[in-house]
Amino acid sequence: MQIHILYGTETGNAEMLAEDISDHLSEHAPEVTNLEDFDPADFDTGTFYLVVTSTYGDGELPASAQPFAEKMASQAPDLSGIRFAVFGMGDSEYPETFNFGGKRLEEMLTGAGAELVGERVTHDASGSDMADDLALPWVDALLAEGVA
Amino acid sequence: MTSIAIVGAGPSGCYTAQALAKALPDARIDLIDRLPVPYGLIRYGVAPDHQGTKAVIRQFERLFTRNDVAFFGNVTLGADLTLEDLRASHEAVVLATGLHTDRRLGIAGEDLPGVIGSGVVTRGWNDYPDAERPQIGPRVVIVGNGNVAVDLLRILAKAPAEFDGSDFAPESGAALMAAGVTRIDVVGRSGAGMAKFDPVMLRELGRLAQASLHVHGATGEGKVIEALQAIDVHRPEGATREVHFHFGWTPEDIEGRACVEAVRFRASNGEGALHLPCDTVLTAIGFDGETAQADGDGRIAEGLYATGWYRRGPRGTIPENRADAQAVAARIAADLAQATSDKPGRAALTAGLPEAVGYDGWRRIDAAECAACPPDRARRKIATRAEMLTLARQSEDR
Known part of the structure; x- marks a missing residue:
């Protein structure tokens, strides 16, 4: 099954992580797309989606995910049969809105009928772990469960 | 190539x-x-x-x-x-x-000892090479209504344990504790609705362990005003510092003989005056x-x-x-x-x-x-x- 990594970024941290996941999965030859360049009409049931997103401002989606959110709202697509997983990036210095970006995208996709696989995982920018150290084992675990 | x-x-x-x-x-x-x-x-x-x-x-x-x-x-x-x-x-x-370069207020008294631009303060607190640590007194007025003003007040208001995980030099922390800040007034020229604070940074202030927060004149609508109203109730028990937010005051002059003693403001629209005694003025009105x-x-x-x-x-x-x-x-x-x-x-x-x-x-x-x-x-x-x-x-x- 094809793997497609979609990322929403504001400062570039989520973009870098998306590229690292892509390098890690090179034998699956995943596609990597900035959410601002992705149209909900292009979701495909033969593909597994890895969504990587930060949170920005007051718990909002990062800038590059906002055009996607607008298209989701205006197109209201039926995403039944679409499977995805979400890796969020947050900063616990702002606990009230920690990882709202990942939460919002998850709710947006499940609300349209897509199926979340596994649990949403969140990296904390103020913690001591590197995002890769959390994200790459998470991806490996998803693949071990046979998602793609 | x-x-x-x-x-x-x-x-x-x-x-x-x-x-x-x-x-x-x-x-x-x-x-x-x-x-x-x-x-x-x-x-x-x-x-x-x-x-x-x-x-x-x-x-x-x-x-x-x-x-x-x-x-x-x-x-x-x-x-x-x-x-x-x-x-x-x-x-x-x-x-x-x-x-x-810190933008200047352009008012009398600005060159008195005790008046410090945010860039100078920030470089001192961030260990910029050879920068001096700022001399802070117990009563501080911060002029400015943006995120730099919030950064300054948050660092002034924090207890030592709240710097855990930061890269704030222990000497800077000790100097702040020795300064014994008791009151911080943050004053902006425009109304609260026009303030350039990031709401999420205001809400962060609502977790300060030893500072009570008091917001004056934040009426109207909008995310900044909502955040200001939400933190106005923050009164931790045993607070040692008071933080006061004021809106719609234009700085008129800085009073003092050998060093800063007070700042005078006039209402930006209409009548009224605000007189804030202090020993430190931090300006956070942008860069030039x-x-x-x-x-x-x-x-x-x-x-x-x-x-x-x-x-x-x-x-x-x-x-x-x-x-x-x-x-x-x-x-x-x-x-x-x-x-x-x-x-x-x-x-x-x-x-x-x-x-x-x-x-x-x-x-x-x-x-x-x-x-x-x-x-x-x-x-x-x-x-x-x-x-x-x-x-x-x-x-x-x-």
Whole structure:
């Protein structure tokens, strides 16, 4: 099954992580797309989606995910049969809105009928772990469960 | 090979290098900074207790380790090399030098001891090389209604344990405790609805362990006002500091004989006066300085470009400067597509700048800062240029 990594970024941290996941999965030859360049009409049931997103401002989606959110709202697509997983990036210095970006995208996709696989995982920018150290084992675990 | 020099290794310079390295994978990029260390305002402007915001540095480290990007620190344009030299040696030169000077209030008493610009305070608290630690008294007035004002007040209001995980120097923490701040007034010229605070940074204040928060005159609607109203109830038991927010007051003059004694404000619309006795005034009303005469894409002249605050003025946070850097880099890439590339580039810098600190030198400084780090801190910054240079020049085999 094809793997497609979609990322929403504001400062570039989520973009870098998306590229690292892509390098890690090179034998699956995943596609990597900035959410601002992705149209909900292009979701495909033969593909597994890895969504990587930060949170920005007051718990909002990062800038590059906002055009996607607008298209989701205006197109209201039926995403039944679409499977995805979400890796969020947050900063616990702002606990009230920690990882709202990942939460919002998850709710947006499940609300349209897509199926979340596994649990949403969140990296904390103020913690001591590197995002890769959390994200790459998470991806490996998803693949071990046979998602793609 | 195309050679590009970027002057200023702060966030705008680094994002420009990142975008250029993607657009022109064969280009060789040299990042020049007057400090022996890279990352500019990420290291010296972002507050020491906002380590998550500093995480973008991990992107920039890759420029030096994975792309053909070199660091030339401890190099001052105009002293160690001229702009003409640089334009002669590189196909494109990008000025990402930022703006450094605190904007002045332009009122009487501004030069009294005890009146300090936010840039001076921030450099002191961030261990900018050879910067002095600011002298703070128990009663502080902060003039300004943006995120810099919030950073200043948050650091003044924190208890020692609230700096855990930061890179705030223990000496700076001790100096603040000795100052014994009891009251902080934050005063803005415009109404609360126009204040430039980030709501999320206001809400962060609602977790301060020892400061009570009092908001005056925040009526109306909007996210900032909602956040102000939400924190107005923050009254932790045993609070030792009071923070007061005031809106719609224009500073009139700063009173005092040998040093600051009070600030007088008048109502921005209409009648009324506010008189705040104090011994420290921190101004956080923005930065000033010459900006580039560049076109909309950041082009100043053939092969010469500007980006970041130096191009647009002192507005915008890290993501806005990233977007700006990407736009300028796209323009440079388009212009260079037609250019011939036969200039000496990095070889000219290496030959002409024997005192420059390279990325390996910075790595030695970085390692020393991490090794000397107390358990409750993220890092212990080296605070003098002399010590940085000594560390940078230690040979690996010692």
